Amino acid sequence: MILRGILIATSGFLFIFSPGLPIGLLSRRSPPINRDLIYWGIGLWLVALLPSLFLQSLLRQGLIGDRGLTGQPIDYIVTLLGALVTATFVTGAMVLVLRRRREPAADLLPNGLALGFGVGLVAQVFTGLSLVGAGFRLMYGQLATPTLSGLATASLLTLLLGLLALILFRPALLLVSAVQGVLASRALLEGRGYFFLALLASTLFTWMILAVQIALGGENPGQLLLGSTDSLISGVTILYYLLVFGLAYRWLAAQLARWRPVGLKGKR
Numbered sequence: 299m300i301l302r303g304i305l306i307a308t309s310g311f312l313f314i315f316s317p318g319l320p321i322g323l324l325s326r327r328s329p330p331i332n333r334d335l336i337y338w339g340i341g342l343w344l345v346a347l348l349p350s351l352f353l354q355s356l357l358r359q360g361l362i363g364d365r366g367l368t369g370q371p372i373d374y375i376v377t378l379l380g381a382l383v384t385a386t387f388v389t390g391a392m393v394l395v396l397r398r399r400r401e402p403a404a405d406l407l408p409n410g411l412a413l414g415f416g417v418g419l420v421a422q423v424f425t426g427l428s429l430v431g432a433g434f435r436l437m438y439g440q441l442a443t444p445t446l447s448g449l450a451t452a453s454l455l456t457l458l459l460g461l462l463a464l465i466l467f468r469p470a471l472l473l474v475s476a477v478q479g480v481l482a483s484r485a486l487l488e489g490r491g492y493f494f495l496a497l498l499a500s501t502l503f504t505w506m507i508l509a510v511q512i513a514l515g516g517e518n519p520g521q522l523l524l525g526s527t528d529s530l531i532s533g534v535t536i537l538y539y540l541l542v543f544g545l546a547y548r549w550l551a552a553q554l555a556r557w558r559p560v561g562l563k564g565k566r
Contacts, residue, residue, distance in 0.1 A: 299450060300437050302457070306449060307433025309461040313426035316465055317419055317472040320547065324411070324476065327554045331412045332405075338395055339416015339479070346387035354380040367512050377508045378501070385478070385500035388417060392482040393493060406483040407553065414479025418472030425464065459532035466539040473546035474503045480553055507538050 325331060357379050367373045392413050396406065432449060441447050449457065481496035514531050 299439055302450065302454075303433045303435070303437030305433070305457070306436060306461065307430050309465060310426045310429030310431075310433060312465050313429055313468050314423060316468045317415075320469050320473050320476075320543075321415055323547070324550055324554065327551055328411060329405075329408045329554075331408050331415075333412070335395075335409050335412035336416040336419070339392075339413040339418075339475075340420045341416075342391040342395060342413070343388060343417045343420050346384070346391050350384040350387045353383045357383070369512050369515065373512055374509050377512070378505045381501045381504035381508070382497070384504070385497045388475075389478060389482055389493060389496045389500065392417075392479055392496075393485060396483055396486055403487055406487060407480055410479035410481075410483030411476050411550070411554075412479070413482070414476035415472065417479070418468075418475035421471060421475065422468070426468075429461075429464070453529075456529050456532070459529050459536065463532045463535040463539065466536055466543070470539040470542045470546070471503075473543055473550065474499060476550055477546050480550065503542060507535060510534060510538070 358376055361372055361376050362370075367377070392410065395413060396409055399409065432446060435446060436450060441450055452460075478496045478500045481492045481499065485492035485496065511531050511534075514528070514534065
């Protein structure tokens with residue numbers, strides 16, 4: 299039990315701090331990043347969270363009531379609309395922040411990147427804190443809740459795969475948030491089409507893996523702490539986040555490599 303608790307608590311710390319790796323890698327390729335905008339990104343996500351959760355709750359209650367996700371067609375619609383609502387609030391807030399600052403064209407990409415970093419840094423961070431807390435409670439033999447009992451009785455392979463899927467989720471989410479911020483910045487220069495691309499990228503990232511997990515019979519898609527995740531679902535989720543990480547990183551690296559001349563040309 300002690301070893302299991304240490305594993306879960308360590309995974310919680312890795313979950314919290316794992317975004318530092320892609321931020322460090324991309325910061326080397328980027329023009330100087332305005333750190334104030336990282337804080338703006340954190341703030342706008344917190345501001346956008348409340349109305350998006352409220353609307354998601356209304357949609358869920360109106361369409362499926364209190365039941366869980368059981369793989370019915372309406373469940374896919376509910377999760378899609380929920381992802382779209384969050385993406386709309388966050389992307390809209392990004393565009394408003396970038397527009398109000400009225401930065402030179404050449405600075406828009408690093409500013410959008412910084413906003414995306416801020417959103418990705420704070421989003422879902424409480425899951426990591428919950429993992430740390432659950433790990434320490436297990437170390438002391440506390441099994442008072444169904445969640446702790448589930449973590450204590452899950453097979454080691456299931457637990458390891460579920461924790462790895464959670465850890466990989468964080469850097470993948472950060473890079474998708476960075477893509478969202480860059481597309482929002484390009485929307486100000488090159489038209490609203492990039493705004494809808496930002497919506498699409500964020501919505502599909504969240505919805506596609508939820509849809510796959512529902513189709514595979516997951517009772518609590520994406521939520522290890524609400525019940526032990528099936529090993530097959532965790533394995534598919536791991537592959538998905540690795541694929542998203544690779545694609546998003548390559549796209550962002552390409553944007554950073556060619557943005558400076560494009561931005562300066564647009565500034566003229």
